[in-house]
Amino acid sequence: MTGLVLKLAPKERILINGAVIENGDRRSRLAIMTPNANILRLRDAIHPEQVNTPVRRVCYIAQLVLSGDIDPDEARLQILRGLEQLSQVFTDADSRAKLTQATSAILEDQHYHALKALRALLPREERLLAASRQ
Numbered sequence: 001m002t003g004l005v006l007k008l009a010p011k012e013r014i015l016i017n018g019a020v021i022e023n024g025d026r027r028s029r030l031a032i033m034t035p036n037a038n039i040l041r042l043r044d045a046i047h048p049e050q051v052n053t054p055v056r057r058v059c060y061i062a063q064l065v066l067s068g069d070i071d072p073d074e075a076r077l078q079i080l081r082g083l084e085q086l087s088q089v090f091t092d093a094d095s096r097a098k099l100t101q102a103t104s105a106i107l108e109d110q111h112y113h114a115l116k117a118l119r120a121l122l123p124r125e126e127r128l129l130a131a132s133r134q
Helices: 054-067 072-089 093-107 111-119 122-133
Strands: 004-008 013-016 019-022 028-032 039-041
Touching: 004 039, 039 054, 039 111, 054 072, 054 111, 054 122, 072 093, 072 111, 093 111
Parallel strands: none
Antiparallel strands: 004 028, 013 019, 013 039
């Protein structure tokens, strides 16, 4: 089986190319065969009121592309600017690698992969913000 395989919990919702799809009462697997389909697990979605940090802002813009709420060309510059700003703060090798992955993904219009790389930075950002509050 090729393509993206999604494993869904009972009643889990996903957004595929702008359509909300809800799983039934049992676990299931879906194979997404269409290349470059825009997919977002709604349990992983960042809601507008949660967009309160720099990493969350960039994630949210990528998420808006996946949901079809913003044009990818319009979002590209915003995301790349955000990634540049994040690179000023996240200077360790692993974080730099995630930022590089996200940048490459955006340049290739792979917003899901960019979002995935950026989400890995969320726990690090939380630790940095917590340390700065002390």
